[in-house]
Amino acid sequence: MFTQNPVFIPGPTNIPERLRRAVDLPTIDHRSSAFAEMLLPLFDGIREIVKSRDAQIMIFPATGSAGWEAVITNTLSPGDRILAARHGMFSQRWIEMCRRHGLDCRVIERPWGEGAPAGAFAAELSADTDHEIKAVLVTHNETATGVRSDVAAIRQALDAAGHPALLMVDGVSSIASMDFRMEEWGVDCAVTGSQKGFMLPAGLAITALSPKAMAATETAGLKRAYLDIRDMAQANAKGGYPYTPPVALIAALGESLEMLRAEGLDNVFARHHRIAQGVRDAISAWGLKLCAASPELYSDTVSAVVVPPGFDGQEIVQRAAEVYGVAFGAGLGDVAGQVFRIGHLGMMTDVMALSGIATAEMVMADMGVQIRLGSGVAAAQEYYRSTTGAPAVAGAA
Numbered sequence: 522m523f524t525q526n527p528v529f530i531p532g533p534t535n536i537p538e539r540l541r542r543a544v545d546l547p548t549i550d551h552r553s554s555a556f557a558e559m560l561l562p563l564f565d566g567i568r569e570i571v572k573s574r575d576a577q578i579m580i581f582p583a584t585g586s587a588g589w590e591a592v593i594t595n596t597l598s599p600g601d602r603i604l605a606a607r608h609g610m611f612s613q614r615w616i617e618m619c620r621r622h623g624l625d626c627r628v629i630e631r632p633w634g635e636g637a638p639a640g641a642f643a644a645e646l647s648a649d650t651d652h653e654i655k656a657v658l659v660t661h662n663e664t665a666t667g668v669r670s671d672v673a674a675i676r677q678a679l680d681a682a683g684h685p686a687l688l689m690v691d692g693v694s695s696i697a698s699m700d701f702r703m704e705e706w707g708v709d710c711a712v713t714g715s716q717k718g719f720m721l722p723a724g725l726a727i728t729a730l731s732p733k734a735m736a737a738t739e740t741a742g743l744k745r746a747y748l749d750i751r752d753m754a755q756a757n758a759k760g761g762y763p764y765t766p767p768v769a770l771i772a773a774l775g776e777s778l779e780m781l782r783a784e785g786l787d788n789v790f791a792r793h794h795r796i797a798q799g800v801r802d803a804i805s806a807w808g809l810k811l812c813a814a815s816p817e818l819y820s821d822t823v824s825a826v827v828v829p830p831g832f833d834g835q836e837i838v839q840r841a842a843e844v845y846g847v848a849f850g851a852g853l854g855d856v857a858g859q860v861f862r863i864g865h866l867g868m869m870t871d872v873m874a875l876s877g878i879a880t881a882e883m884v885m886a887d888m889g890v891q892i893r894l895g896s897g898v899a900a901a902q903e904y905y906r907s908t909t910g911a912p913a914v915a916g917a918a
């Protein structure tokens with residue numbers, strides 16, 4: 522079995538030993554004060570991660586996709602117009618969910634590999650003088666293409682147009698791994714899940730709502746039941762849940778927040794940036810390109826590598842799994858077969874990343890891709906050893 526190998530999928534991520542132990546709990550009564558003591562500090566902990574002082578935090582027993590559903594159904598009404606760009610599988614799925622809820626989706630098509638277009642959004646928003654658009658949806662980190670969008674620029678587009686639409690941001694593959702500034706960027710709804718930056722199993726949808734978004738929950742007309750934020754807010758205020766919470770995952774989320782706090786959020790972001798840069802150096806040493814169209818779009822949590830013509834990204838992923846027991850991410854949707862993805866978020870170190878780079882090299886060499894074994898590894902090694910932060914050893918090369 523290959524279960525000792527790290528995974529390089531962009532979620533679920535590797536679970537550190539400390540968090541694996543944290544989910545191993547006897548039953549704790551979720552109506553007890555012991556549970557309330559476990560739950561209540563998490564809200565401040567999440568606020569620290571998303572950088573907001575006043576957001577209402579909710580933790581649903583669900584996954585990130587349910588977080589999307591929670592924020593739209595709790596703040597919008599049937600027929601409301603939303604503005605979004607389609608530039609990857611996750612932005613597409615969120616739009617699709619809005620359509621199913623009967624929202625009027627104004628979609629800007631962008632090539633996959635580009636980010637959310639602040640300029641095109643600005644034009645739409647300033648033309649919308651009647652304020653028909655009720656929400657602007659942004660996928661901060663498009664996990665399908667390895668693209669980070671500029672949320673601050675989209676906030677500026679809203680402000681420049683004096684537009685009151687809610688700003689909703691999918692931070693599922695960025696929050697807790699890349700800088701996210703809810704308050705500074707004026708984000709009204711932020712969504713994430715437990716199995717990416719928080720290094721836990723899947724099972725928690727985490728949402729953060731600004732006071733403005735919370736006010737919208739009072740009048741929203743879309744149907745909501747299980748994910749009704751009003752029930753959750755009421756129960757959470759007393760340290761409880763409107764139904765049975767996944768106590769072990771919630772306990773482990775507390776441990777995850779402790780780990781992130783102990784490392785220091787800025788150090789967590791810097792680590793992800795360094796690891797990502799080493800992976801990117803390896804990709805250029807192979808002579809390959811990223812799906813992300815330009816450097817300011819490069820994601821620090823996932824790299825989507827464009828495979829050379831005549832090769833299938835899906836085959837790379839399959840061979841890595843079957844022969845070497847290592848998981849990479851396949852291309853999704855419009856880029857299926859054209860890319861394979863190296864996830865480097867959550868519990869990831871230089872040494873782990875080097876093993877992923879080495880594995881990708883073996884797989885590509887096996888398939889006849891023209892790359893030199895060790896070229897990517899060497900490029901990443903050079904970058905990692907020159908950026909460890911440790912003083913250089915006198916006399917070393």
Ligand SMILES: *Cc1c(COP(=O)(O)O)cnc(C)c1O
Pocket residue numbers: 532584585586587611660662663664691692693694714723
């Ligand atoms: C993983 C992911 C999701 C979906 O989350 P689930 O937990 O699988 O429902 C949504 N958006 C982005 C950007 C993601 O990376």
